[in-house]
Amino acid sequence: MRKKSEERRQAIIDIAAEMFNDVGFERASMSEISARLGGSKATLYNYFSSKEEIFVEVMRQQAGQKFEVTFTSLVESDDLRGALQRFGALYLHAVLSPEVIAAKRLAFYHAERSNLGQMLYERGPKLGWMMVAEFLKKAMARKQLRQADAWVAALQLRGLLDAEWLEIRMLGVVTNVTPTKIRDTVERAIDVFMLAYATEKH
Structure with a gap:
């Protein structure tokens, strides 16, 4: 029974994803989704x-896998700079992808009229950056980084990584950022982060 329930839930997500792509988030409705599903709205x-x-849930499935790989890539290492550079490259590839940009645009558009933005943040980015904060906290305990608020440090790292490309990607000024440009961006971002937080021996 549980398997059938999970299959039904996935079918709803798949149908909704098609509808969001076809008519957009605003024009899609619970009634239309249930009609395409072939069931009642109560079932939905x-x-x-x-x-x-x-x-x-659609966005979590479409973009979540990329971020899961990104945030789980952070493992304790003697080469902290290398670990942060690998993470940074994975993060930028994910956050600049068409799926994630589309989700962010919708979230910003609907943020004040629904709880969509908050839901996306709480179930996605917040969880990921809490993992980064925990990673940085451990680096501080190993004296690779100076003692500081790990959550603030994580947010500042995010700001450095986002700074060069995210806004102009969101606004459509650029539609593609090459791996070489991402690598160079990450290197500059980690340089600044390490200047701010690394202990002298690192």
């Missing part, structure tokens, strides 16, 4: 409380 609400919640 047994799985999801709102269209926003379905959208969050």
Whole structure:
């Protein structure tokens, strides 16, 4: 029974993903999703409380795998700079991807009119950057980095990585950032981060 329930839930997500792509988030409705699914709206609400919640799950599946690889790439290492550079490259490849850019644009657009932005943040980026903060906290304990607020340090690292490309990618000024440019961006970002946080011997 549980397997059938999981299959039904996945079917809802798949159908909703098609609809969001076809007509956009605003024009999609719970009624239309249930009609395409071939069931009642009540059945749909047994799985999801709102269209926003379905959208969050669609985005988690479309973009979540990239971020899962990114954030789990951070493992304790004597080569802290190398670990941060690998992470930074994975992060920028993910955050600049079409799927993630589309999700961010929708989240910003609907942020004040629904809880979509908050849901996307709480179930995605916040969890990932909490992992980064924990990684940095351990580096501080090993005296690779100076003692500081690890959460703030994680957010500052994110700001350095985002600084060169995210805004102009969001606005469509650029549509593609080459791996070489990403590598150079990451190197500059980690240089600044290490100047701010590394202990003298690192």
